[in-house]
Amino acid sequence: MIFKNDSLDPAAVFTCATSLRDACDQSAKLNNLNLSELFQGVDQFYREAMRIAALFEEWACEHVLFEEMCEVWPYLLEDKFGAACLQRMSVEDLKYFDAEDCPDVAMKLLLPLHYQDASRVPLDVMAINPIPASHFTHWRIQTIRCLSGDDNFEPMAYGDDPFDAEYEPSILALYGVDAEGLVEHIKDFDRYADAVAFAGKLAPGVEFPEEPVVKAQGS
Incomplete structure (x- = not known):
């Protein structure tokens, strides 16, 4: 995947996508969901996970005060990003995830934010x-x-x-x-x-x- 924004951290995008994939896999098992059917194929599910990961990382680069954080950014995302997304919306609705969802997910991660x-x-x-x-x-x-x-x-x-x-x-x-x-x-x-x-x-x-x-x- 080629990022349009050169400032994006590939490690952060990867860990976001991995965390979201794992959270969705777990939710699918608990709720008897078929990710392939929900997203018209596993490949499309992975594309959605990468899209959301890149979108959130781009938003975070503009709004998160990284200097106020003690955690290592990619590690935090790997541990908590997927769960935060599924607190925001169901697995089925992830295809509709957009920039307006990012502030809520960021606050679920307890991130320090620059007010705009x-x-x-x-x-x-x-x-x-x-x-x-x-x-x-x-x-x-x-x-x-x-x-x-x-x-x-x-x-x-x-x-x-x-x-x-x-x-x-x-x-x-x-x-x-x-x-x-x-x-x-x-x-x-x-x-x-x-x-x-x-x-x-x-x-x-x-x-x-x-x-x-x-x-x-x-x-």
């Missing part, structure tokens, strides 16, 4: 309020969303599916946080940079990270 607005991964970042006389001790930017047809917004946490069809597209909310940890909603934004800029107008000198990191709680 387009990826819609959940953000929750705080910064100290540099204004000593303010009621707020901190400022917080957090991803929120609501169910379709509902006006009640709720926080979106690490591990929540960013493209869950039951929800409206997520947005970013700016909050003020007082000394007791109580939050007050200030304003909503579509872009992180806009939220940071507005917080800077309210509290000149506030320092939010330029490139925030999205991590599992406790990691």
